[in-house]
Amino acid sequence: MKTFIPGQDGYAAATAGFQTGVRSAPELVVAAEGARDVAEAVRHANAYGLTVDVEATGHGRRTPAEGVLISTRRMTDVAIDPARATARVGAGTTWGAVIAAAAEHGLAPLSGSAPGVGVVGYTLGGGFSLLGRRYGLAADRVRSAEVVTTDGTIERTTDAGAGVVTALEFGLVSVTSLYGGGLYFDTLRLPDILRAWRDWTTDLPDALTTSLALIPYPDLPMVPQPLRGKHIAHVRVAHLGAGGPELAAPLRAKGPLVDTLTTMPFTESGAIAAEPPIPHAYLGDNRVVAHLPDSTLAAILEHAGPGAPVPTVLIIDLLGGAYAHSTAPDFTPQSRYTVRALSVVETTGPDPIRAAHAKLFDPLATTGRLRSFVYGQPFRPGS
Incomplete structure (x- = not known):
């Protein structure tokens, strides 16, 4: 120490x-x-x-x-039990380490979009996985936790919220590969792609987990040329089993600028969202909605589209599937989509960001708010 x-x-x-x-x-x-x-x-x-x-x-x-x-960043031990299909990890372990260790046994965790995120914090917040519509929340897979209680006692428990979690044991799934990647659409296509993605998600099988991100890419050399300086709609796809290309065909027919959909080993799943690994300052919040009517899509474009006064990354996640059976406190039976907003603080101060996010969320007919996607500000349940 x-x-x-x-x-x-x-x-x-x-x-x-x-x-x-x-x-x-x-x-x-x-x-x-x-x-x-x-x-x-x-x-x-x-x-x-x-x-x-x-x-x-x-x-x-x-x-x-x-x-x-x-x-806890030094507490990075990972132990895989292939016979029980479980992993036991220290409190500082990131998903990338678990993905690599589990893959050696033909297994995968219910990890999220970014391999560099910590396992314990992600799981205690619920854990929305690339495989979530098939397998549910990562939190639902927890078998036990090693916890330091408020009086400084070390205990092994099934209640991971009773103190400082120092290790987690959780179930893995038999997944080695998936069909996934992204479809990137140009700025002028945003209204059409928002509607097309919404309509496409009304009747998808649980084997397919998807989200749509509106991203204002900077005009910088590190950004690939087809995307540089453009406000892009990025459709993310993660599909298990056969039939992925057929399911994605209606959106591929829309003519993306970039198409990275392919069959990949699960160890490469971080490439689906391709989120930046560089530390930065940001504020973020979210709401859960039951539907995405045209009025909601219009509000999204107004407050998080190319003309928005504050540059905002807007992400809509499809819920449903196994999520519908979750007992997580932030869910309701009507939970169907998350609407997430994230803005970089360096380019705009925090007060304009909070005001812009409020204008986005206030008109929405929301059913809840998820603690997993609240960044740079306190979380108060029900707020």
Whole structure:
């Protein structure tokens, strides 16, 4: 275990996370290497009346850590039990490590779109997977958790919310490959593609998980030329089993600028969304809706399209399928789509972003809000 205090070498690196827009300045950072270190940190915080925050990669950081920050990023052990089709991972493990280890046994986790995201934070928030419409939430696959309770005791439990989770054991699925990738459409096609994707998703099999993103790509050399400087509609597809090309045919017929749909090993599934791996500052929020009427699509284009005053990445996820049977508290029986908005803080201050997101969400007939996709701001259930 290593510890850091303000001004000490290593403190800045220990408090840095993928979310750079929320700056933490804790009194103490505990770089934990195991559950005993976490327990000691909790007992120290109790003795001195300090708050406790826990972080691995920092993707979902919402508010600054102030008292004791327990960094779990060194706790990266992964153990696969192929006979039981389970994985046991440390609190700092990222999905990329689990995907690689599970693939050696013909298995896959219910990981999300970005392999660099931490397993534990993702799962405790629900866990919306590339395979989610077939297999449900990652949280529903948890078998047990190693938890440090609020008094600094280490316990093994099935209640992963009872303290600081230091390890998770969860079920894997027998998946080695999928048909997936993306279809990228030009700016002038956005209204048509939004409607086409909505209509396409009304009757898809559970084997297909999909989302649509509206992305304002910057005019920079690192962006591929067909997309550079354009506001793009990116349809993401992950399909299990046969028939993927036939299902995707109606959207492919729309004439995308770029088509990356192919059969791929699950180890390459991070390429489907192709999300940027570089830390940055962002604010994000979401709502859940039962339907996507034309009025909702019009609001999306107005407040997150090419003419929006604040550049916004807008993502719509198709729910349904196995999600419909989830017991997650943020769901209702009517949950069908998520509408997510994310904006970079460096280009626009936080207040204009919050105002722009409010204009997007306020007109929507929402059925809920998911804690998984709230970034750079507190989450209050029901808000």
